Amino acid sequence: xxxxxxxxTRQWDYIVVGAGSAGSVVANKLSGPGGGSxxxxxxxxxxxxxxxxxxxxxxxxxxxxxCTWMFSTVGEPGLQGRRVPVxxxxxxxxxxxxxxxxxxxxxxxxxxxxxxxxxxxWTYAAVVPYFKRIERHWSRSPQxxxxxxxxxxxxxxxxxxxxxxxxxxxxxxxxxxxxxxxAEPEGWGLPTMNVDERGRRITSxxxxxxxxRHRPNLRIETRARVLRILIEKGRAIGVEYLHGSxxxxxxxxxxxxxxxxxxSSPAILLLSGVGPADELRAxxxxxxxxxxxxxxxxxxxxxxxxxxxxxxxxxxxxSLRLDRLAVAALRWGLGLSSPLSGPPVIASANLRTxxxxxxxxxxxxxxxxxxxxxxxxxxxxxxAGHLVAGMFALGHPKSRGSITLAxxxxxxxxxxxxxxxxxxxxxxxxxxxxYLMRExxxxxxxxxxxxxxxxxxxxxxxxxxxxSYIRSVVRTxxxxxxxxxxxxxxxxxxxxxxxxxxxDALRVIDLSVFPVQISGNPHGPAMMLAxxxxxxxxxxxxxxxxxxxxxx
Numbered sequence: 001x002x003x004x005x006x007x008x009t010r011q012w013d014y015i016v017v018g019a020g021s022a023g024s025v026v027a028n029k030l031s032g033p034g035g036g037s038x039x040x041x042x043x044x045x046x047x048x049x050x051x052x053x054x055x056x057x058x059x060x061x062x063x064x065x066x067c068t069w070m071f072s073t074v075g076e077p078g079l080q081g082r083r084v085p086v087x088x089x090x091x092x093x094x095x096x097x098x099x100x101x102x103x104x105x106x107x108x109x110x111x112x113x114x115x116x117x118x119x120x121x122w123t124y125a126a127v128v129p130y131f132k133r134i135e136r137h138w139s140r141s142p143q144x145x146x147x148x149x150x151x152x153x154x155x156x157x158x159x160x161x162x163x164x165x166x167x168x169x170x171x172x173x174x175x176x177x178x179x180x181x182x183a184e185p186e187g188w189g190l191p192t193m194n195v196d197e198r199g200r201r202i203t204s205x206x207x208x209x210x211x212x213r214h215r216p217n218l219r220i221e222t223r224a225r226v227l228r229i230l231i232e233k234g235r236a237i238g239v240e241y242l243h244g245s246x247x248x249x250x251x252x253x254x255x256x257x258x259x260x261x262x263x264s265s266p267a268i269l270l271l272s273g274v275g276p277a278d279e280l281r282a283x284x285x286x287x288x289x290x291x292x293x294x295x296x297x298x299x300x301x302x303x304x305x306x307x308x309x310x311x312x313x314x315x316x317x318x319s320l321r322l323d324r325l326a327v328a329a330l331r332w333g334l335g336l337s338s339p340l341s342g343p344p345v346i347a348s349a350n351l352r353t354x355x356x357x358x359x360x361x362x363x364x365x366x367x368x369x370x371x372x373x374x375x376x377x378x379x380x381x382x383x384a385g386h387l388v389a390g391m392f393a394l395g396h397p398k399s400r401g402s403i404t405l406a407x408x409x410x411x412x413x414x415x416x417x418x419x420x421x422x423x424x425x426x427x428x429x430x431x432x433x434x435y436l437m438r439e440x441x442x443x444x445x446x447x448x449x450x451x452x453x454x455x456x457x458x459x460x461x462x463x464x465x466x467x468s469y470i471r472s473v474v475r476t477x478x479x480x481x482x483x484x485x486x487x488x489x490x491x492x493x494x495x496x497x498x499x500x501x502x503x504d505a506l507r508v509i510d511l512s513v514f515p516v517q518i519s520g521n522p523h524g525p526a527m528m529l530a531x532x533x534x535x536x537x538x539x540x541x542x543x544x545x546x547x548x549x550x551x552x
Contacts, residue, residue, distance in 0.1 A: 008272050010250050012253070015257070044092065045092070049066065051096070054341075063085055083478065086416055092205040103522070117488070130543060134527050153197060156341040165440075227240045231506075261480075262483045266512060291500075298400065298417070298418065313388070315388060317445050322375055393477050511526050
């Protein structure tokens with residue numbers, strides 16, 4: 001794309017880059033009481049496609065060029081050289097507009113591990129009140145928030161296979177988790193959803209931008225691609241970006257905030273000359289600050305899959321028959337209970353299986369549909385059949401990858417490398433997860449469901465065969481983080497207030513700062529992080545700590 005003109009230079013108190021899970025919250029808070037004028041820049045457009053509202057349609061959006069970056073990794077050495085898709089939202093709401101809609105907080109032990117890493121501001125007791133401030137939880141329980149902008153609801157329509165799956169889990173000795181968004185989300189159950197009472201997905205932009213978009217001190221620019229941060233004398237003073245094909249410059253008198261996510265935030269830092277000096281020189285980018293941790297510690301939860309035919313005609317295939325799908329769509333449109341109001345989950349789990357572990361180490365999910373499921377009607381279009389998928393994943397992988405620049409061209413996608421399953425412990429743990437999934441579906445309570453296996457087509461008989469199968473199918477849960485990690489060591493990019501080390505007036509506020517994975521889905525934690533750090537930015541007293549309520 002050609003830079004056609006320089007456009008006008010404008011001045012704001014704050015510039016926020018990215019209107020996703022974190023950025024929407026940041027813009028809301030900084031343009032509110034005690035803040036100032038805010039320019040919010042989003043590379044994508046508004047979420048106008050109806051599928052952004054329909055939770056069951058999420059899969060159709062994951063690799064859609066109208067609303068995602070269409071990223072993929074370079075060849076993964078631990079996955080037989082395969083490239084893995086990296087689904088990142090490029091739309092108002094960011095990835096909260098394309099994700100599975102699941103809401104949870106993670107385990108309290110995730111945050112305690114932050115404190116153990118020299119980040120005492122981030123204990124679970126410290127973050128609980130911020131979770132509660134954003135939540136509008138269906139249970140009205142005092143352990144959750146009840147008046148926040150983010151609805152947290154139960155699945156409207158439950159699979160008839162759910163009781164069988166939960167009984168099978170209990171037959172294996174696993175606990176049931178009635179409080180998936182609580183302090184210790186351990187066990188099998190059903191996910192809580194970031195969906196309102198009418199079955200609509202509520203993105204971070206819906207919750208935090210729509211109510212305040214007419215504030216006179218807030219400007220939201222969509223289709224605005226940030227090229228680099230402007231840095232003078234060790235201070236961030238603004239950004240250069242493209243609006244369409246027009247080059248624009250905006251200045252910030254107070255701070256610039258990167259909320260582009262675990263891929264885009266480190267990439268923008270690198271393009272701005274902030275990162276490992278030798279790598280920047282190699283691609284022709286002038287070094288502004290040698291900060292070796294930028295782009296490092298990048299990781300996601302690796303996930304493998306099995307698929308099998310269901311002996312019972314009780315899967316989501318029933319709802320995909322065109323006449324029933326039309327009725328489901330009508331009910332959804334009227335705000336009535338509908339299978340389209342949530343993903344076709346049979347049951348999901350965060351499991352603590354490691355003897356020495358405190359937080360859940362494995363994640364599992366059974367769904368009453370697969371990636372091949374599609375609408376059908378007798379004599380017109382053939383369906384995929386009654387299929388069940390079983391996902392098994394690592395909650396806290398040890399493998400680490402990187403985000404690096406492919407060139408100095410700011411419009412070129414970065415090199416993305418997860419290094420999935422390159423740590424010996426990860427392949428051993430995910431192999432164990434595979435065996436647990438096979439054991440689960442063979443329990444008496446679920447055995448009458450399981451028919452012929454489709455994936456793997458033939459049952460592996462040795463650990464080596466299992467490993468080979470896993471490496472051929474593994475992707476991720478699409479929860480990348482860590483590439484601008486918060487910490488105190490030499491690899492830390494930001495301090496515990498998310499300030500970039502060595503550059504004044506510049507912060508990164510998104511999942512890239514998380515030092516470790518969350519035992520669950522990170523959309524809720526991203527919003528919590530943004531709410532809490534903006535209190536710090538504005539000099540507001542932090543909410544009083546609250547001891548976690550543990551409910552089993």
